[in-house]
Amino acid sequence: MALRRTLATPLLFTFGLFSVAALPAHAASFDCQKASAGIEQAICASKTLSTQDEQLAEHYQQLMTLSPQTGRVALRNAQRDWLKQRNACSSDAAALTACLTQQLTSRDAVLVQQLQQATDATDAAVALIPRDPAAAARQLRQMGGLQAAAWRVYLQQFEPASGISHQDAQQAQKEADAALASQDSFAWSILQDTRKDAKSTPADAALLLLRMSIEQDPYRETGPAGKPRAETHCFVFSRQGDAAYEAFGPLYGSTRDGFAPICAPQGGLFEKAAWKALDTQFDAPERAVSSGAGTIRFASFAAWRVLALRATLTPKDFLKTDNDQPADDGAQRIKEWTDEKVWPQTQRQQAIAAIEPAVAATVKWLQQERGFSEADAQTAGKNIVQQWLTEHLDYLSDNSDSE
Known part of the structure; x- marks a missing residue:
């Protein structure tokens, strides 16, 4: 359940398509109970054709959403032309199936x-x-869809040089709200609650809207043609700092947090052998307590991903110290753990032994990859490892009978 195990396959949010209960009850893009033409009846009678038809309709609706208004007219006309070709298929059963x-x-x-x-x-x-x-704003104005609208709101809020006016941003927010409400009413309700919160700022709401728009993208990790998709939004974290980490981090307290669009750690720090060794020592106890943790555990997983990104993207954050809070001692907490069934002493000793090598690897990485001085690298390196230990030990203690 540690860093390497928290990445989840994204949800594929699909557009509403009719399910059917007539004919052989196969799914299709139209109501099979009302199918009249031979073409529609043939599609409804075949599971394979129904699946193809449903997939095509889904892709068509997604493309309509992403297209600007002028592009939707052309797309609709092209679809109508294609339907004429489809409906011209022969009525002979064998030829009809092949043609369709x-x-x-x-x-x-x-x-x-x-x-x-x-x-x-x-x-x-x-x-x-x-x-x-x-230039980005000019291009986004020509695009449809939730994400393009959310990015326009972001630009007006954080990038004055974009030229996005307040009026343009208001229109973009209306478009984004309508799209989000139709695609994910629960997420939209949380966004509305955030906007009503007196402690929330317009910047907070803009970042949350952006986070939710990226979550709704059915091709967040892989494009429609199977092409890997880059995480193009990662600059938001370095530019907006704490506000972005907060907006993109744990939110729902459920499996939804497993799909938070938190970018992958940068620079390979957590691929270092020392970090893998430390991570491995927490594998068994975390698995042992996770069965009773409930879906809220995904909030912890999202927090771990935020920590990994912050540690590698904005590691200067870990030069800060909170003088009001005593420094946590991960090694001491591991020594004091009493549930031998969950985490035997021999395994805990191995975990303690893995701490200093992880600190040393982090210090070296900060100097080589982020240009830290030796003193700053020592401070940040220790803080990164200690915060990692704190979050993982908190997870274990919160979901176990004993620490």
Whole structure:
């Protein structure tokens, strides 16, 4: 349950498609109980064709959402032209199945290609933000969809050079709110509660909206054509600091936190042998207590991912000290652990022995990869390891009968 085990496959949020209970009850993009034409009946009668039709309809709806208004007209016309071709398939049973298979396959391939292009265009526009926010804004204005709208809100809030006006941002927020409410009413309700909170700022709300828009993206890790998708939003964490880590971190207290769009750690620190050794020592006890931890455990996993990102992306954060709080001693807490069934003494001793090598590896990495002085690297390195230990030991103690 440690760093390497907390990354989860993202949820695939799909658009609402009709389920059917007539004919052989296969799913399709239309109501099979109302199917009249031979073409529709043939699709409903075949599980394979129904699945193809449903997938095609999903891709079409996703592309409509991502397209600007003018692009939607052209897309709708192209879909209507294709439906005419599909409906021209022969009525002969064998020929009809082959024709429908070919038509559905070829049309879906076109839609997937266009979806990939739309996805690439969004990613390219977002990647422009750090160096040319005005150019990014011009591109995002030409795009539809929740994410493009959320990024416009972000630009107005944090990037004055983008040229996004307050009026433009208000319109973008309306578009984003409508899309989020239709796709994920629970997330939208949390966003609304945040906006009503007197302690929340417009910046907090803008970052939370951005986080939720990225969560809704069904291709957050892999594009529609199976192409790996870069994490283009990672600059937000280095630019917005604590506010971004807070907005993108634990939120729901459920499995949803497993899909938080927290970028991967940077620079390979946690791939070092010393860190893997320390991580391994916590593997068995964390697995032992996780069975009774409930879905709230995903909030802890998200917090660990935030820590890993912060430690590697903005490690100067760990030069700060809280003078009001005594320094936590992870090694002492491990020594005082009493539940031998969950974590035997021999394993705890191995965990304690792995602490100093992890500190040394972190100190060296900070000097080599982040240009820290030896003194600063020592301070930050110790703080990173101690905070990692604190979060993991808190998880164990909160979900076990004894520490």
